[in-house]
Amino acid sequence: MIEVKDLHKSFGEAHILKGITTSFEKGKTNLIIGQSGSGKTVFLKCLLGLFDYEKGAIEYDGKIFSKLSDDEKRNLRAKIGMVFQGSALFDSMTIAENVMFPLRMFTKHSKSEMQDRVDFALQRVNLEGAHNKMPSEASGGMQKRVAIARAIVNNPKYLFCDEPNSGLDPKTAIVIDNLIQEITDEYQITTVINSHDMNSVMEIGEKIVFLKDGLKAWEGSNKTIFKTDNEVVTDFVYSSNLFKKVREMYLKDYK
Template identity: 60%
Template sequence: MIEVLNIEKSFGDNHVLKGISAQFEPGVTNLIIGGSGSGKTTLLKCMVGLHQPEKGKVLYNERNFTEMSMQERIPIRQEIGMLFQNSALFDSMTVEQNLMFPLDMFTNLKRSEKRKRANEVLERVNLEGKNKLFPAELSGGMKKRVGIARAIVMNPKYLFCDEPNSGLDPKTSLVIDGLIKEITEEYQITTVVVTHDMNSVMEIGQKILFLHQGQKWWEGSNKEITKTDNQELNDFVFASPLMEKLLK
């Protein structure tokens, strides 16, 4: 489990996060949603150590990540998998080399063991036999699946996904959503997804944190989100053409 306690973050005079507290549970898809500038990406970056909050704590299974030195954070960082918005694959490396990169950096496995692990995660994301392809030879959806495979190659306890459906068509987005949910439940990972995609919210939003103007404005599930009387959340949710269509 990941806990954030009273997180405050500013950039100059811009007070982005204003006392955010929340829990992110293992085995369920935890979504952070909100409009542009609401603070959702900043919160994610505070959670993984890319930003240092001025106040508050980030706890990984009761370990205070926020107060650790860079050296002390290394064991927790090795438990984290990250799917970036643009997949962040190395263009000069093959799919297999991209997957083996974290294993080269952080393990002492033999080459054959690394290749075996790469093949295992490729099979898990339904990309068997794509080892020797380069990113330029992959579709957008395939790149996302390789990104997911690389994020789980180290058997992480925690998985962070930043706008995983950005740039994808609706059909491919459903595939990526389903894969994230399946992997989360199968491996009992604590998964945190930052998204503005209402289709993702309705498909996999088992626990949802809605941020508004840097504050936690609402918390609940996808089954509860359409029944709330929270005006700001309703304005966000029902601005989506998808939700308008569902409610007609």
């Protein structure tokens, strides 16, 4: 579990995060959503330890990140998997070499042990036989699955995904959503996803944190979001006629 307590972050006079308190649960897909400029990206980078913050605390399973020694922070980062928005694969490396990269950085495994982990991770994302392909030979959806394989190859306790469906068609996006949720449940990872995709919210939003102007405006799940009367949330979620109709149908059945 990751717990966030009264988190504040500023850049000069710009107060970006204004006292966020929430938690992200183990074995669940936890989504951070909100409009552009709401503070989602800054929040995610604070969680990852990329940004310092002026006030508050972030705890990983009870350990306050800011109070860890450099060695302890390095050990924690070895337990974190990251799926970047654009996949961020190394163009000069094969798919297998890309997936192996975290093992080379954070472990002292033998070459055969690393190869076994790479084989396992690629098999888990249904990319058997893709080891020797270059990223340029892979589709967007395939590249995203490689990025997920790289993120889980070191058996992480925590998985962060920054807009994992960015640039994908709706069908492929659903495949990626389902894969992330399956892996989260299967390995009981604490997964945090930064997203603007309402389809992802409805498909895998077991815990949703909605940010507005640097504040936590609402939190709940995809099972409760249809029932909220919070106008900030409803304006964001039901900005399309499709979701308005879905909500009307849901509320009618619920009554």
